[in-house]
Amino acid sequence: MPFFLDRKASPNRVREAEDARRNRQEIVKALSQGRVSRRDLIKWGVFTAGGMLAWKHGLNPFVGSAYAEIPTGLPASPLFGVLPFTTPMPRFDVLARNPLASLTPAPTAQANQAQRDVPAVLGGGTGPIEGRPPGPIWAHQGFDVFPPKVAVQATQEGATTNGVYNPMVPSSLNSGIDPTQPIPLRFHPGLPTQSPLAVWTFNGTIPPKLVMGRYGEPILFRHHNRLPEDESQNGGFGRHTISTHEHNGHHGAENDGFTGAYFYPGQFYDYHWPIVLAGFRTINPDATDRRAGSPDGSGGIVKVAGNWRETMSTHWFHDHMFSFTSQNVYKGNAAMFNIYSALDRGNEAIDDGVNLRLPSGTANDWGNLDYDVNLMLADKAWDANGQLAFDIFDFDGFIGDRMTVNLIYKPYFEVERRKYRFRILNASVSRFFKLALSDGSPMIQIANDGNLLPSPVVLTELDEQGIAERYDIVIDFSRYPVNTRVHFVNLAEHEDGKRVAKDLSLAEALSGTSSDPCVGRFLEFRVVRDPAKPDVSRVPDVLIPNPDLSAVPVARHRTFEFGRGATQTTNDPVSAFFGPWGIRTDSGANTLAADFGRVSAAPRAGTREIWTLVNGGGGWDHPIHIHFEEGQVLARDGLASNVPPWERGRKDVYRLRPGGSITITLQFRDWGGMFMEHCHNTVHEDNAMLLRWEIDDGGAPFLRPLPTPIPTPQGVTFRDADDVLPTAL
Ligand SMILES: [Cu+2]
Numbered sequence: 238m239p240f241f242l243d244r245k246a247s248p249n250r251v252r253e254a255e256d257a258r259r260n261r262q263e264i265v266k267a268l269s270q271g272r273v274s275r276r277d278l279i280k281w282g283v284f285t286a287g288g289m290l291a292w293k294h295g296l297n298p299f300v301g302s303a304y305a306e307i308p309t310g311l312p313a314s315p316l317f318g319v320l321p322f323t324t325p326m327p328r329f330d331v332l333a334r335n336p337l338a339s340l341t342p343a344p345t346a347q348a349n350q351a352q353r354d355v356p357a358v359l360g361g362g363t364g365p366i367e368g369r370p371p372g373p374i375w376a377h378q379g380f381d382v383f384p385p386k387v388a389v390q391a392t393q394e395g396a397t398t399n400g401v402y403n404p405m406v407p408s409s410l411n412s413g414i415d416p417t418q419p420i421p422l423r424f425h426p427g428l429p430t431q432s433p434l435a436v437w438t439f440n441g442t443i444p445p446k447l448v449m450g451r452y453g454e455p456i457l458f459r460h461h462n463r464l465p466e467d468e469s470q471n472g473g474f475g476r477h478t479i480s481t482h483e484h485n486g487h488h489g490a491e492n493d494g495f496t497g498a499y500f501y502p503g504q505f506y507d508y509h510w511p512i513v514l515a516g517f518r519t520i521n522p523d524a525t526d527r528r529a530g531s532p533d534g535s536g537g538i539v540k541v542a543g544n545w546r547e548t549m550s551t552h553w554f555h556d557h558m559f560s561f562t563s564q565n566v567y568k569g570n571a572a573m574f575n576i577y578s579a580l581d582r583g584n585e586a587i588d589d590g591v592n593l594r595l596p597s598g599t600a601n602d603w604g605n606l607d608y609d610v611n612l613m614l615a616d617k618a619w620d621a622n623g624q625l626a627f628d629i630f631d632f633d634g635f636i637g638d639r640m641t642v643n644l645i646y647k648p649y650f651e652v653e654r655r656k657y658r659f660r661i662l663n664a665s666v667s668r669f670f671k672l673a674l675s676d677g678s679p680m681i682q683i684a685n686d687g688n689l690l691p692s693p694v695v696l697t698e699l700d701e702q703g704i705a706e707r708y709d710i711v712i713d714f715s716r717y718p719v720n721t722r723v724h725f726v727n728l729a730e731h732e733d734g735k736r737v738a739k740d741l742s743l744a745e746a747l748s749g750t751s752s753d754p755c756v757g758r759f760l761e762f763r764v765v766r767d768p769a770k771p772d773v774s775r776v777p778d779v780l781i782p783n784p785d786l787s788a789v790p791v792a793r794h795r796t797f798e799f800g801r802g803a804t805q806t807t808n809d810p811v812s813a814f815f816g817p818w819g820i821r822t823d824s825g826a827n828t829l830a831a832d833f834g835r836v837s838a839a840p841r842a843g844t845r846e847i848w849t850l851v852n853g854g855g856g857w858d859h860p861i862h863i864h865f866e867e868g869q870v871l872a873r874d875g876l877a878s879n880v881p882p883w884e885r886g887r888k889d890v891y892r893l894r895p896g897g898s899i900t901i902t903l904q905f906r907d908w909g910g911m912f913m914e915h916c917h918n919t920v921h922e923d924n925a926m927l928l929r930w931e932i933d934d935g936g937a938p939f940l941r942p943l944p945t946p947i948p949t950p951q952g953v954t955f956r957d958a959d960d961v962l963p964t965a966l
Contacts, residue, residue: 254312255621258628262620265629266473269564275815275924311628313754314619314639319427319646322761325412326648327420328404329447329573329611332439335388337457344457344507346380347372350952358467359501359950367507368462368500369491370946370953374939375498378489378908383511385457389448392440393479393570394463395433396422399442405449405606412651412763420444424639425646429623434472436625437464438569443644445613446572449604450512452531452548452579453541458483458508466502474627475568476561477502478948483554483574484705485687485864485889487515487547490910493864496559496927497812497833501950512576514543515866515907516784521545527591530579532603536587538579546784547867547887548578549687551660551707559833560814563635563666563919564627569644571664573611577603580781581689585774595683596656596711596774608657608774610650615641615664616755632817633857634667634734634920640727640759649761654715655772658683661708667734667918668755669858669892672708673698673743675724675758678716681776682883684709688867689780690886700883701729701737703860703892705917708883711776717764724758731755734920736858736895783869783887786902792844795964796823799861799893799916799926800853803830807959811947816924818916821853823964828853831915831925834945835960838914838930840905847871849900852893859921861899862890864912868901875900890917905932909939933966941966 246254267273342349348369355364369375399420404411422431422443439446441463450456464477471477478501482494491498492508500506514521514529521529521542528545530538556562556570577583579591583606586599598605616637620626628635642648663670674680674697682694686707693711702708717723728746730753732738738753746757803819804827812834819828822837829835840846848868850861867887873879874897891899915927931943942965944955 251312258312261628262473262626265627269471269474269476269561270469311638314617314637315621315623317428317623319425321647321758322649324425324645324648325414326643326645326650326760327414327444328406328411328606329643330399330442330444331403331405331447331449332389332391333403334449337385337388340388340390340457340459344385344459347376353503355950356466356503362951364949364951366504368504368948368953369506370498370948370955374910374943375491375946377491377509379511380509383455383513385455385509387450387454387456388459389456390459390461391446392461392463393437394441395465396431396436396438397433397441398422402444410607412649424617424641424644428646432472432624434465434470436569437475437565439572445643447611448572448574449577450510450574451577451603452512452514453539454531455509455511458510459505460508461505462500462502464502472624474564476558476565478558479565479570480557481506481508481554482557482864483508483510484552484862485867486510486552487513487549487865487907489908490912493910493912494557495833495911495946496557496913497948498946499558499948501948513907514541514545515547517543517907528580530591532577532579532582532584534602536602538589538591544784545580546782548580548689548781549576550581550684550689551709552576552687553662553664553707560923560925563923566664566919567627567635567666568625571613573613573660573662575604575611575660583609593777593780594773594775596658599770599773608655610657610659612659612661613643613664614661614670615644616668617641632920632924634918636668636731636734638754640755642760647759649763651763651765652714653766653768654717654719654764655768656711656713656715656774656776659710659712661702661710663702663704663706665704667704667920668731669704669729669737670702670727671699671729671737671740672702673726673728674712675726675747677743681711682708683711683776683780685883685886686867686888686890688887690883691782692779692882693776694882696883698728698743700881701740701892703858703890703917704919705860705862706890714762714764715772719764719766721764723762723764725760726758727756729756734918735856781886783885786845786869786904789845789904791847791902792841793846794849795838795846796849796851797821797914798828798851798853799859800828801855803828803925805830805832807832807835809834809959812945812959814925818921818924818926820926820928822928822962825962825964829928831927832960833929834956834958835929835962836931836942836958836965837928837962839933839942839965840930842905842909842932842934845902845904847900847902849898850891850893851898852896854896856895858895859893859926860890860917861893861914862917863903863914865908866903866905868903870899870901872900874898908932909934911943
């Protein structure tokens with residue numbers, strides 16, 4: 238079943254499909270603006286209880302067409318004559334790192350409750366300037382032990398022109414882009430500029446933003462919400478309340494972007510990212526091991542406490558607004574965060590016996606981006622006017638028909654004849670990717686999610702990459718002569734948002750015959766010259782071995798089954814949501830829909846557990862994300878031998894695969910509070926495949942269970958957890 242209309246479709250069918258899309262957009266709009274609830278739509282027969290858009294003509298794209306006995310499909314996003322590989326791919330826009338004193342007001346351990354006038358459209362009166370929940374439980378943990386040393390600020394706001402682009406590399410390493418030229422927000426110079434209501438990004442601009450941090454140097458990330466105060470001013474999708482998840486930071490829950498700790502337009506939220514090595518209280522607590530370290534700024538190492546085998550590298554951060562994450566992330570709330578360490582310091586020349594010397598550059602002590610490139614892959618769709626559009630037809634997922642890299646439609650990127658590191662993020666709503674090079678030549682995978690692998694893996698095709706997964710790879714362009722053009726190719730063909738329909742061969746994907754417009758070539762590498770300096774970077778045979786947990790007893794086994802047909806047992810109007818997707822915990826009676834007031838698991842602080850994540854079946858794949866702690870994969874479908882080499886590091890997103898299960902082990906240490914576990918097909922997550930778990934410290938200093946935050950523009954209140962599953966504690 239083709240997802241998008243064939244380009245040879247008749248004008249009548251295109252018109253019919255456009256009518257259908259318009260009708261669906263009215264539904265998305267009404268839902269996103271809170272004018273109707275999903276339950277209303279079910280009552281009215283627009284949605285079925287199973288979550289399918291009713292098979293009414295003019296709504297569901299798969300209903301029989303008036304013109305043919307085949308599905309209507311979606312109208313293709315118009316290209317306005319734009320051809321692929323005609324505009325450069327911009328490098329990320331690096332957010333400034335400023336002294337802490339630059340923050341006004343100064344950050345505080347507990348949420349700043351200074352009052353401001355709340356606009357009438359948000360209910361009037363007064364409310365706190367900071368949206369973080371107040372009081373000691375949401376105070377920054379370890380704020381005095383790990384005081385922030387660097388301030389990074391960003392707004393969330395509607396699309397505008399970027400006049401302060403800072404790629405941190407010369408134009409010669411950015412495909413000739415002149416950063417002093419203003420950058421309008423459009424997916425290609427030949428496509429329309431996006432309206433401030435259609436696209437909401439960090440600082441309202443593109444390219445996507447990058448934060449650079451290092452171990453031992455805590456960051457205070459102040460996020461200002463400058464979205465429209467009126468929630469109906471959303472261009473038809475997206476919610477103006479936001480919560481920012483640093484995926485997958487080892488930070489206290491107050492900084493994790495909890496889905497129920499969202500904040501309003503006009504407010505800010507201070508996220509304290511301490512950037513510590515896990516286990517810092519018990520492993521290497523006196524900071525004597527040079528491998529547990531951070532670049533000191535002048536070629537040396539600052540030693541830090543904790544386990545060097547827990548060192549992380551490639552993170553991203555994105556919105557986590559309860560039941561609106563898919564729309565908000567799609568609308569532009571996605572950025573990346575590179576963490577540097579003594580092992581992975583972003584300098585390929587320093588030869589100190591610790592530095593792995595991965596491809597990066599040499600000019601700066603750490604964080605050279607010359608040959609270390611962030612790539613954000615995302616499929617998008619736009620309407621007849623070229624404005625970003627979101628669509629629904631069922632709750633399987635949302636698929637776009639236009640491939641973007643760093644938010645540019647099918648760009649090119651100029652490279653030198655040497656090794657490059659690419660940090661590839663799947664920032665889609667529901668789409669999986671599977672990457673190969675167009676000439677079938679090898680790539681070296683060095684990291685999976687936030688962690689470098691124990692050993693690099695050479696592959697001619699990467700594994701399927703689920704939503705939110707990061708794959709760091711090295712490509713050696715020295716094998717190509719100058720003037721070679723080679724492409725990244727997507728092999729994963731989708732027919733809907735459920736899962737990959739088929740992994741194509743390279744030849745099939747290149748043939749141009751797939752009905753999925755996001756299959757095939759999507760990024761062109763242009764080999765333009767020899768490197769100015771010899772490539773001294775390396776890919777060592779040993780990267781970062783896993784922590785050895787064999788001596789840590791297993792306190793508990795838990796099972797989470799991800800499936801359809803969820804029930805909601807609490808029906809809380811704020812914290813509970815209604816949707817077909819849910820999670821059955823520990824073989825409980827029900828597959829439960831999300832309620833951020835419900836505690837589904839509460840591991841004891843300081844323990845290790847084994848969790849089995851099970852796909853409830855039905856032919857879907859689910860990329861499951863567990864916040865806060867990375868896990869080691871013990872088994873796929875019950876067998877350790879099923880775990881491929883590229884999944885033998887530590888991960889934070891686990892693709893279950895249709896009908897599959899995955900068994901992981903993880904520890905619960907260092908920080909407390911409430912965290913989440915959910916499907917990262919964000920349409921599943923929003924509808925309502927998400928649960929809350931919290932670290933049980935026995936009641937000190939945290940309550941057991943924790944009170945649930947209930948945000949309002951006038952301040953966050955708390956109420957008792959409305960449900961604690963019998964096996965949680
Ligand atoms: Cu899912």
